[in-house]
């Protein structure tokens with residue numbers, strides 16, 4: 001069982017707990033992006049197992065009628081084992097999702113996986129007529145070109161600042177430069193995309209900028225935030241926009257919880273307060 005201190009950021013160990021959390025979110029008009037925790041498998045067996053678990057989750061989403069989609073990490077379904085394994089697993093997940101009318105996101109990981117991830121996204125989003133989404137990272141210099149490629153494809157694109165630490169030759173290292181790039185890319189997306197824009201950020205400045213761009217260009221967008229982060233803002237924004245919460249679950253919760261705490265020490269305080277009920 002997940003200790004109360006971690007349950008602010010992780011919905012539970014089982015799909016049933018993740019769906020229970022989804023029901024509570026849906027009651028607040030927030031939709032769920034379900035992510036089974038797991039990454040960097042170096043053998044085929046666990047990658048196949050997680051692909052199967054996602055396929056079972058898709059059935060649960062359909063039968064429970066939850067307003068939910070899924071988000072899959074490439075290295076969770078085999079990219080570290082080999083590109084072919086990754087392609088096979090992500091394709092069978094996307095095929096099963098299309099049958100059940102559930103949307104599939106593909107997360108973006110380290111910079112050396114970007115090409116393989118974009119290539120499979122391109123194939124699957126065309127095959128499933130936009131039923132697939134991809135994440136791009138504003139801290140990578142290549143993202144300007146990647147967005148031009150993505151503008152012509154169906155599906156959704158989640159813009160994030162970037163959670164990995166790519167080398168300086170290919171990445172922006174200053175926070176201010178990443179923020180400026182994030183805004184520049186948002187502007188491009190609102191101008192050039194017909195919709196399918198996902199603002200994957202907790203940053204009030206980026207969300208306010210997206211709202212401005214929406215007013216200017218009329219292009220629809222959604223906001224995506226992590227479970228346990230700015231939950232009140234999620235509910236407030238859901239009055240006006242589509243809001244999706246990224247909901248991790250599964251037995252590998254410890255390292256995820258540790259990451260949330262390390263990236264923002266206040267998170268530990270928030271978690272302690274949640275346990276104490278104040």
Ligand code: FAD
Pocket residue numbers: 106107108109135137160161162163164200201202203204224225226229230245246264267
């Ligand atoms: P930051 O730059 O961290 O913070 C900016 C401001 O936001 C802060 O000053 C504060 O006002 C507010 N804020 C931030 N965190 C908190 C908090 N805990 N509590 C209160 N206010 C806060 N990265 C990837 O590389 N690949 C992915 O596939 C990916 N998927 C993601 C999916 C979602 C739904 C989200 C939300 C993020 C994802 N990320 C992903 C992570 C992302 O790249 C960033 O590392 C992460 O979101 C932190 O950047 P930020 O824009 O939220 O704000």
